[in-house]
Amino acid sequence: MVKTETVVQAAKRQGLNKFTAVVLVLLHIAAIAALFRFSWKSLIISVIFYYICTGLGISLGYHRLHTHRSYKVPLWLEYFFALCGTLTLEGGPIFWVAVHRLHHQLSDQPGDPHSPRDGAFWSHVGWILWGETNHNNTRVMSKYAPDLAKHKFYVWLTSYHWVPNVILGAIVLALGGIDLFLWAMCLRIVFGLHATWAVNSATHMFGRRRFNIRDDSRNTWWIALISFGEGWHNNHHAHPTSARHGLAWYELDQSWLLIKALAFFGIARNVKVASVNSRIAEREAA
Ligand SMILES: [Zn+2]
Numbered sequence: 001m002v003k004t005e006t007v008v009q010a011a012k013r014q015g016l017n018k019f020t021a022v023v024l025v026l027l028h029i030a031a032i033a034a035l036f037r038f039s040w041k042s043l044i045i046s047v048i049f050y051y052i053c054t055g056l057g058i059s060l061g062y063h064r065l066h067t068h069r070s071y072k073v074p075l076w077l078e079y080f081f082a083l084c085g086t087l088t089l090e091g092g093p094i095f096w097v098a099v100h101r102l103h104h105q106l107s108d109q110p111g112d113p114h115s116p117r118d119g120a121f122w123s124h125v126g127w128i129l130w131g132e133t134n135h136n137n138t139r140v141m142s143k144y145a146p147d148l149a150k151h152k153f154y155v156w157l158t159s160y161h162w163v164p165n166v167i168l169g170a171i172v173l174a175l176g177g178i179d180l181f182l183w184a185m186c187l188r189i190v191f192g193l194h195a196t197w198a199v200n201s202a203t204h205m206f207g208r209r210r211f212n213i214r215d216d217s218r219n220t221w222w223i224a225l226i227s228f229g230e231g232w233h234n235n236h237h238a239h240p241t242s243a244r245h246g247l248a249w250y251e252l253d254q255s256w257l258l259i260k261a262l263a264f265f266g267i268a269r270n271v272k273v274a275s276v277n278s279r280i281a282e283r284e285a286a
């Protein structure tokens with residue numbers, strides 16, 4: 001019988017992605033340096049950048065719109081969200097969506113790209129550091145996101161996902177100097193990476209489970225706070241196509257509030273919503 005390799009074994013065999021590792025180490029050093037160059041102006045601009053890049057780009061865009069199609073917006077806005085998503089340094093839309101769809105398909109089972117069952121460190125950042133570098137492999141990733149691959153803009157954005165960040169970084173450096181660059185580009189990116197990575201690691205380890213589904217997903221309030229509602233991850237795994245992740249009134253879901261506002265103004269349509277009273281837990285247990 002042929003013994004198949006686990007995701008981790010295959011990645012370790014393929015080796016460390018030295019370029020990614022060097023970029024991440026330098027970014028972390030710059031993020032720590034930013035802490036010694038504090039100013040209120042840098043903090044406020046970084047928070048605004050964080051909302052645009054991680055809030056609009058990742059939570060509203062890559063995750064709830066591009067991956068799960070939990071609501072619809074005009075194409076220009078969809079493209080804008082994707083452009084914001086690249087500014088997080090989490091790769092282009094086709095790469096991100098492909099990895100995340102695989103995660104839902106195989107959650108905490110063999111083949112899940114980032115399950116804590118393979119180790120907490122692995123699920124947080126190990127899966128990015130070791131193995132095939134697919135963030136520029138648009139052709140392979142397109143198989144998992146054929147709907148996005150139909151758009152030339154997404155194909156281009158996936159292959160050249162670093163370009164918008166280089167342009168923004170140059171503008172910030174020119175207009176705001178090195179201190180603002182350290183805050184709005186380096187610290188902001190590092191914080192966003194850890195907030196997103198924590199959704200893969202911490203919300204599959206810590207917190208309550210409302211729905212008794214097959215994976216290890218949990219609702220983790222402190223991750224929800226820093227990730228615009230993405231921490232209600234057990235709700236999300238139970239109802240992947242729901243645009244609303246925080247299902248109870250006390251589960252703050254910033255992205256849902258914005259989707260509701262967009263729907264109010266007629267910009268978001270076909271909004272899918274799950275209810276907290278869903279009986280999926282009983283169905284799954286039966
Ligand atoms: Zn998950």
Ligand SMILES: [Zn+2]
Nearest residue numbers: 100104236240
């Ligand atoms: Zn998801």
